Amino acid sequence: MKCTASRFSxxxxxxxxxxxxxxxxxxxCDRLSAAPTFREFLAGAEGLTQRVQRALLWRGSRAREYSRxxxxxxxxxxxxxxxxxxxxxxxxxxxxxxxxxRLQVNGLVNRPSSFTLRDIRQLPARSQITRHDCVEGWSxxxxxxxxxxxxxxxxxxxxxxxxxxxFHCSDELPxxxxxxxxxxxxxxxxxxxxxQTILAYDLNGMxxxxxxxxxxxxxxxxxxxxxxxxxxxxxxxxxxxxTVRGGKGGTWxxxxxxxxxxx
Amino acid sequence: MSSxxxxxxxxxxxxxxxxxxxxxHWTNLLCLTILLMSGLQIFxxxxxLYWGEDSDFDRPLTAVGAFPGWLTIPSFQDLAxxxxxxxxxxxxxxxxxxxxxxxxxxxxxxxxxxxxxxGDWHRIRSTxxxxxxxxxxxxxxxxNYNVLQRLAYLSVVxxxxxxxxxxxxxxxxxxxxxxxxxxxxxxxxxxxxxxHFIIAALFVSFAVVHVxxxxxxxxxxxxxSMITGWFSIAR
Numbered sequence: 001m002k003c004t005a006s007r008f009s010x011x012x013x014x015x016x017x018x019x020x021x022x023x024x025x026x027x028x029c030d031r032l033s034a035a036p037t038f039r040e041f042l043a044g045a046e047g048l049t050q051r052v053q054r055a056l057l058w059r060g061s062r063a064r065e066y067s068r069x070x071x072x073x074x075x076x077x078x079x080x081x082x083x084x085x086x087x088x089x090x091x092x093x094x095x096x097x098x099x100x101x102r103l104q105v106n107g108l109v110n111r112p113s114s115f116t117l118r119d120i121r122q123l124p125a126r127s128q129i130t131r132h133d134c135v136e137g138w139s140x141x142x143x144x145x146x147x148x149x150x151x152x153x154x155x156x157x158x159x160x161x162x163x164x165x166x167f168h169c170s171d172e173l174p175x176x177x178x179x180x181x182x183x184x185x186x187x188x189x190x191x192x193x194x195x196q197t198i199l200a201y202d203l204n205g206m207x208x209x210x211x212x213x214x215x216x217x218x219x220x221x222x223x224x225x226x227x228x229x230x231x232x233x234x235x236x237x238x239x240x241x242x243t244v245r246g247g248k249g250g251t252w253x254x255x256x257x258x259x260x261x262x263x
Numbered sequence: 264m265s266s267x268x269x270x271x272x273x274x275x276x277x278x279x280x281x282x283x284x285x286x287x288h289w290t291n292l293l294c295l296t297i298l299l300m301s302g303l304q305i306f307x308x309x310x311x312l313y314w315g316e317d318s319d320f321d322r323p324l325t326a327v328g329a330f331p332g333w334l335t336i337p338s339f340q341d342l343a344x345x346x347x348x349x350x351x352x353x354x355x356x357x358x359x360x361x362x363x364x365x366x367x368x369x370x371x372x373x374x375x376x377x378x379x380x381x382g383d384w385h386r387i388r389s390t391x392x393x394x395x396x397x398x399x400x401x402x403x404x405x406x407n408y409n410v411l412q413r414l415a416y417l418s419v420v421x422x423x424x425x426x427x428x429x430x431x432x433x434x435x436x437x438x439x440x441x442x443x444x445x446x447x448x449x450x451x452x453x454x455x456x457x458x459h460f461i462i463a464a465l466f467v468s469f470a471v472v473h474v475x476x477x478x479x480x481x482x483x484x485x486x487x488s489m490i491t492g493w494f495s496i497a498r
Binding site: 014018019021022023025026027029030033039042043044045046048053056057058061062063064066070072073074076131133134135136137138139140141221222223224252255256257258262263 | 309316336341344434453456474
């Protein structure tokens, strides 16, 4: 009897020890996370992931495309989703089909250009039913139609020093203030020229609604959802990202998320 | 000096673990602890599990609810930092595991100490009975793994660890594009996420039983042997 009791208390001791250790680990890691140099050291693994994935995985590999039957009944929207994150009058413009909206393309290009929604819809289109993976962990399958980004880039002509494509958006996270800190994102030319990288205007056969980024959003199918900027209004070609806005290549990146979101 | 000549009252010591095994063991403990806790941080960003490719939000497989802060890294909701911890220690876990597995295969430890010997299978009933009654071997045999230990370590190292790495990679959209067979292997990205979670739970159960048995079969002796390499054999 005595023996069992002592074993039981030993088990309790171990359980309490494990819980105590977890608390210490959790608290210790908080302090380490708060130290910028340590966080940067850990974040160095992102470069390793990107280099290894780019080296081992075929650059031209395509994300799986699904059938109509696989389309999720509800495609969840995330990030900015309604008028509160958008400039005044955005919903009205959406209802009228964005007559005054333009997509500017500038930066390190030979022919800076501006496109109306009608221009974009008249250019060659690509449709793809793909899976959208949110960094939070969930996935939805949707059918997208849009203009391949490569068509735009070939149209405007990139200068030799061009390295990255920056997407400037109309929304401000989490709430629209004065439009001085709008959402932005960026990708490199490997993803920019990938055949599945499109500027999408339709979701499941319907024009994009405001929640999903009307009138135009990016699809980069080999990365996570947060890379896929919505409410696009300008595409800028640059040679480096550290001089653009917050310097990390995107709104989420400036907030601590990885620039390379292939995992 | 042969063992017969040793004074009977002095416990005999054997060198049980090579340095590389000891370093790999403690590195692994560090990795698994941080991977578990940062993994729960990531899980908390969407604390539901699904089966298949996509998330049927109305019909999750289970909605376990969020884990408390003292179990997560960081202790507050911060998905970005949780991911930074998870992927750094994910790499360390993989590299450490490869070094350990290569050493085991090359040194003969895999064949000698981890693969069940022919005679082990005949004794499996009595080994199970002894284990359940918490009777542990004494004498020279105590330093060797019995068949249950061998099977447990083999399945953790060569089944659970590769599976948790592969299910983790199946959540990567870039890996999916290059290796779509991973999606078929695990039944879709959300299934892979669910299996990843289940294997993490199996790792936790393994760790609980492991630490309990280490404690019950001579805590200090076992612990010392994993730190210094030396294990003393009671007579």
